[in-house]
Amino acid sequence: MASLKNLTAWKALEDHYRAIANLHMRDLFAEDSGRFDGFSLSLEDMLLDFSKNRITPETLNLLCSLARQAEVEGWRDKMFSGERINTTENRAVLHTALRNRSDGPVMVDGVDVMPEVNAALDQMCRFSDKVRDGNWIGADGRPITDVVNIGIGGSDLGPAMVTEALTPFHQSGVGVHFVSNIDGAHMAQTLAGLTPATSLFIVASKTFTTQETLINATTARKWLTDALGENAVARHFVAVSANADAVTGFGIDPDNMFLIWDWVGGRYSLWSTIGLPIAIAVGMDNFEALLEGAHAMDRHFQTAPLEENMPVILALLGIWYADFFDAQSYAVLPYDQNLKGLPAYLQQADMESSGKHVTRDGEPVDYATGPVVFGEPGTNGQHAFYQLLHQGTPLVPADFIGFAESHYPDGDHHAILLSNFFAQTEALMQGRTAADARALLKKAGLGRKEIDKRLPHVVFGGNRPTNSILLRRLDPRSLGMLVALYEHKIFVQGVIWEINSFDQWGVELGKQLAAAILPALKNGKETGDHDSSTDGLIAHYKRLMAGTS
Ligand code: G6Q
Numbered sequence: 068m069a070s071l072k073n074l075t076a077w078k079a080l081e082d083h084y085r086a087i088a089n090l091h092m093r094d095l096f097a098e099d100s101g102r103f104d105g106f107s108l109s110l111e112d113m114l115l116d117f118s119k120n121r122i123t124p125e126t127l128n129l130l131c132s133l134a135r136q137a138e139v140e141g142w143r144d145k146m147f148s149g150e151r152i153n154t155t156e157n158r159a160v161l162h163t164a165l166r167n168r169s170d171g172p173v174m175v176d177g178v179d180v181m182p183e184v185n186a187a188l189d190q191m192c193r194f195s196d197k198v199r200d201g202n203w204i205g206a207d208g209r210p211i212t213d214v215v216n217i218g219i220g221g222s223d224l225g226p227a228m229v230t231e232a233l234t235p236f237h238q239s240g241v242g243v244h245f246v247s248n249i250d251g252a253h254m255a256q257t258l259a260g261l262t263p264a265t266s267l268f269i270v271a272s273k274t275f276t277t278q279e280t281l282i283n284a285t286t287a288r289k290w291l292t293d294a295l296g297e298n299a300v301a302r303h304f305v306a307v308s309a310n311a312d313a314v315t316g317f318g319i320d321p322d323n324m325f326l327i328w329d330w331v332g333g334r335y336s337l338w339s340t341i342g343l344p345i346a347i348a349v350g351m352d353n354f355e356a357l358l359e360g361a362h363a364m365d366r367h368f369q370t371a372p373l374e375e376n377m378p379v380i381l382a383l384l385g386i387w388y389a390d391f392f393d394a395q396s397y398a399v400l401p402y403d404q405n406l407k408g409l410p411a412y413l414q415q416a417d418m419e420s421s422g423k424h425v426t427r428d429g430e431p432v433d434y435a436t437g438p439v440v441f442g443e444p445g446t447n448g449q450h451a452f453y454q455l456l457h458q459g460t461p462l463v464p465a466d467f468i469g470f471a472e473s474h475y476p477d478g479d480h481h482a483i484l485l486s487n488f489f490a491q492t493e494a495l496m497q498g499r500t501a502a503d504a505r506a507l508l509k510k511a512g513l514g515r516k517e518i519d520k521r522l523p524h525v526v527f528g529g530n531r532p533t534n535s536i537l538l539r540r541l542d543p544r545s546l547g548m549l550v551a552l553y554e555h556k557i558f559v560q561g562v563i564w565e566i567n568s569f570d571q572w573g574v575e576l577g578k579q580l581a582a583a584i585l586p587a588l589k590n591g592k593e594t595g596d597h598d599s600s601t602d603g604l605i606a607h608y609k610r611l612m613a614g615t616s
Pocket residue numbers: 219220221222271272273274275276277280332333334335419571574
């Protein structure tokens with residue numbers, strides 16, 4: 068059995084929870100005019116305001132003791148120094164080496180990986196410059212106008228999110244597209260707008276065995292060779308992978324392969340050559356600024372005391388709600404349309420890392436681990452699911468993320484956007500008391516009877532926790548800091564929950580199961596191999612396809 072609950076800090080937090088669970092943040096703010104100063108941190112332009120949480124200074128002390136007793140600092144040092152902390156896959160976890168902007172070495176098994184990392188960055192730089200400058204010539208002599216990244220999961224979500232987030236920094240007329248889904252619609256609809264002679268495909272797959280990516284790449288290859296012939300493949304396909312043999316087997320010139328290493332986890336790989344589409348879209352200077360932002364957060368994570376350490380604080384608050392308040396989800400709410408991919412990105416980063424039910428030693432956990440992550444950009448979410456955040460029965464902690472400056476400053480859009488951000492966090496914290504609600508209804512001209520009837524519906528309990536993350540503007544550096552902040556938050560939670568945050572056996576299961584059913588869909592083989600529901604679905608599919616249903 069896991070040992071977390073035996074830690075003295077855990078037991079103290081259980082007692083403390085009972086003592087403060089019914090405190091209202093409204094009162095905590097009223098009692099302490101310095102609450103914002105006491106519960107906020109900054110790094111460069113990034114402010115983390117965590118004062119609107121159900122905590123007191125004692126909560127924070129106890130949570131930091133928990134982090135110390137769980138040896139967060141020791142595990143952090145193991146990660147940064149290249150120890151094989153991903154034990155089920157026997158791998159080091161070194162996405163931080165990819166953005167190591169210091170001159171220092173990073174050792175894996177006694178070998179400094181930095182020369183290889185820097186060589187890969189140089190290769191990315193040369194190639195992305197060529198494509199953007201029109202010097203990478205297609206089979207018929209024309210320059211590339213469109214790049215299609217074919218990948219899925221970690222080989223898609225990170226680069227897609229960052230490329231979109233940095234839209235104001237796109238440097239050239241080269242369009243960058245992402246195809247991930249095995250659903251033929253995704254590839255067909257993307258290709259429909261493209262010309263073979265001016266299209267370049269990046270096949271992004273660390274393993275180069277992922278079914279979706281290989282099928283999509285095969286479809287793209289046929290589309291290309293039907294128009295331009297087999298010889299065109301070398302000019303129109305490049306690969307990002309750790310599997311050189313499979314890349315060559317697919318027909319891609321090894322000179323056009325960008326290397327990734329087994330110590331880079333898929334969902335932590337946007338900083339690697341998997342970021343090639345980002346570099347093509349925004350240029351290598353901006354890609355390096357992204358790395359530098361992440362490196363600044365790495366340094367902060369490594370050096371700041373736990374009490375002042377942003378990722379540690381975010382992680383501890385997440386544990387406070389998941390394990391003591393029984394919150395089973397949390398919302399990520401970017402108040403920036405270009406960051407609309409962030410919730411989906413963090414869904415993978417967080418849920419694939421923390422969706423674990425056994426400890427690193429394989430013992431069942433007897434506490435909650437990773438919550439469900441969801442979100443939408445504000446203000447869209449306000450008109451959709453915020454109702455539940457304000458008045459629903461579950462407690463849903465939320466992270467609000469915004470930027471002081473807009474890349475699109477015309478009119479009042481941005482001030483209105485941010486006023487919504489701030490107002491929502493205030494309302495979630497304050498709620499609306501019965502007295503205020505009554506006064507409001509009275510002012511609207513309602514009679515006493517009608518007021519009594521409506522009152523329960525317009526009262527808001529408040530006391531709903533939020534973190535506010537405010538930065539100057541969304542740019543490569545601030546985005547790097549933001550993403551690294553969440554990566555380290557996830558890491559700290561994994562250490563405290565005693566889980567391996569870096570494997571993903573659930574993904575592997577999906578890969579195997581589909582392979583087992585495909586033959587039954589493709590040929591006339593009778594079903595009967597599966598449970599009655601799965602067999603029933605297969606049989607009904609076949610009847611529909613045969614026109615007999
Ligand atoms: C991420 C996971 C997973 C992976 C995809 C694609 O951490 O491992 O999302 O990125 O399954 O894998 P390939 O890059 O090997 O195609």
